[in-house]
Amino acid sequence: MGFSDKPFRNxxxxxxxxxxxxxxxxxxDRRFRYAESxxxxxxxxxxxxxxxxxxxxSQCIAIPSSRPEQVKDTDHGPVDPLDVLQGEMxxxxxxxxxxxxxxxxxxxxxxxSDVAAVVSRDAGLSAFLLRLVNSAYYSFPSQIDTISRAVxxxxxxxxxxxxxxxxxxDMFGDAGKGRFDIKAFWKHSIAVGIISQxxxxxxxxxxxxxxxxxxxxxxxxxxxxxTARPVKAAVIMQLALExxxxxxxxxxxxxxxxxxxxxxxxxxxxxxxxxxxMGVLHHHLPEKSEKFMEPNIVHVADIMAKxxxxxxxAEQLVPPLSEVAxxxxxxxxxxxxxxxxxxxxxxxxxxxxLLQ
Numbered sequence: 001m002g003f004s005d006k007p008f009r010n011x012x013x014x015x016x017x018x019x020x021x022x023x024x025x026x027x028x029d030r031r032f033r034y035a036e037s038x039x040x041x042x043x044x045x046x047x048x049x050x051x052x053x054x055x056x057x058s059q060c061i062a063i064p065s066s067r068p069e070q071v072k073d074t075d076h077g078p079v080d081p082l083d084v085l086q087g088e089m090x091x092x093x094x095x096x097x098x099x100x101x102x103x104x105x106x107x108x109x110x111x112x113s114d115v116a117a118v119v120s121r122d123a124g125l126s127a128f129l130l131r132l133v134n135s136a137y138y139s140f141p142s143q144i145d146t147i148s149r150a151v152x153x154x155x156x157x158x159x160x161x162x163x164x165x166x167x168x169x170d171m172f173g174d175a176g177k178g179r180f181d182i183k184a185f186w187k188h189s190i191a192v193g194i195i196s197q198x199x200x201x202x203x204x205x206x207x208x209x210x211x212x213x214x215x216x217x218x219x220x221x222x223x224x225x226x227t228a229r230p231v232k233a234a235v236i237m238q239l240a241l242e243x244x245x246x247x248x249x250x251x252x253x254x255x256x257x258x259x260x261x262x263x264x265x266x267x268x269x270x271x272x273x274x275x276x277x278m279g280v281l282h283h284h285l286p287e288k289s290e291k292f293m294e295p296n297i298v299h300v301a302d303i304m305a306k307x308x309x310x311x312x313x314a315e316q317l318v319p320p321l322s323e324v325a326x327x328x329x330x331x332x333x334x335x336x337x338x339x340x341x342x343x344x345x346x347x348x349x350x351x352x353x354l355l356q
Contacts, residue, residue: 044333045307052308078256084228097122098167105160116148136349158209165213172223188312195301198339214279214294221263240315247315286325296325
């Protein structure tokens with residue numbers, strides 16, 4: 001039985017005509033073409049996709065009309081990811097503040113005041129973190145007006161992880177400008193970050209903010225590829241849309257590796273925590289990472305974000321769910337519904353905070 005064959009409320013119950021409902025169902029069927037329709041989790045996600053699409057039908061239906069840029073690949077053959085990082089792209093060094101922050105994080109004798117002192121030297125980051133801790137993301141009952149107070153309330157490791165993620169996001173704020181929708185890219189990344197943290201909380205995992213950072217940076221390799229090899233990136237997008245295959249599969253076919261590998265290499269070079277690096281490197285193949293939960297959480301969060309229509313590109317396909325990742329998390333389909341509760345409002349809040 002396919003997704004569209006399963007009973008779903010009739011159009012009148014959702015205030016739309018049957019023709020609109022049929023278009024939404026057709027769109028969601030295409031979005032879930034690689035998902036296992038008999039898997040209970042896929043069924044929950046499919047119904048979730050329908051609900052979110054019906055909230056804004058015009059926007060939902062408009063997305064697939066995007067057509068790939070017609071380009072010719074004059075640089076045939078695979079690409080060495082090291083060439084991307086060390087050659088055309090010239091991978092930048094992390095800001096001095098981030099390097100200092102990493103040292104403080106890794107020093108067992110450092111204190112909250114040490115972290116606050118490092119962060120406070122960067123006015124932009126300080127202002128951002130204060131906006132963040134006073135947002136619905138944390139929902140503290142009273143205003144927090146100093147970095148030292150923010151570190152004390154949020155926690156040294158948690159705030160430090162957030163600072164690292166935001167610093168990298170800032171470095172790639174204009175990645176691939178003019179070649180792809182950078183705002184859509186970061187909306188998807190933020191959504192995966194928030195969903196990752198919520199899933200980690202439902203699973204009772206420690207330091208859930210670390211999972212937010214993994215989700216926020218999971219597609220960083222794609223931004224890097226668009227920046228370093230824009231023609232190759234356009235060819236990849238063209239191939240994915242013409243063949244109707246996931247973007248990461250098109251990446252492997254065109255350049256010989258996918259964005260997850262490139263992103264993992266970048267974070268490794270920057271000495272990010274190994275668990276965060278693994279979360280990015282294996283988010284499409286979580287089976288490869290037995291020791292870390294991050295790839296499993298980000299894998300499911302990425303699927304959920306794409307299911308509800310928050311995608312980084314015109315390629316709208318929901319990746320197939322890894323049964324291994326799902327079992328490792330120890331969650332139920334009901335947990336996904338709990339994660340969805342209030343998600344729309346939280347996402348809008350975080351978009352306003354992070355995408356100013």
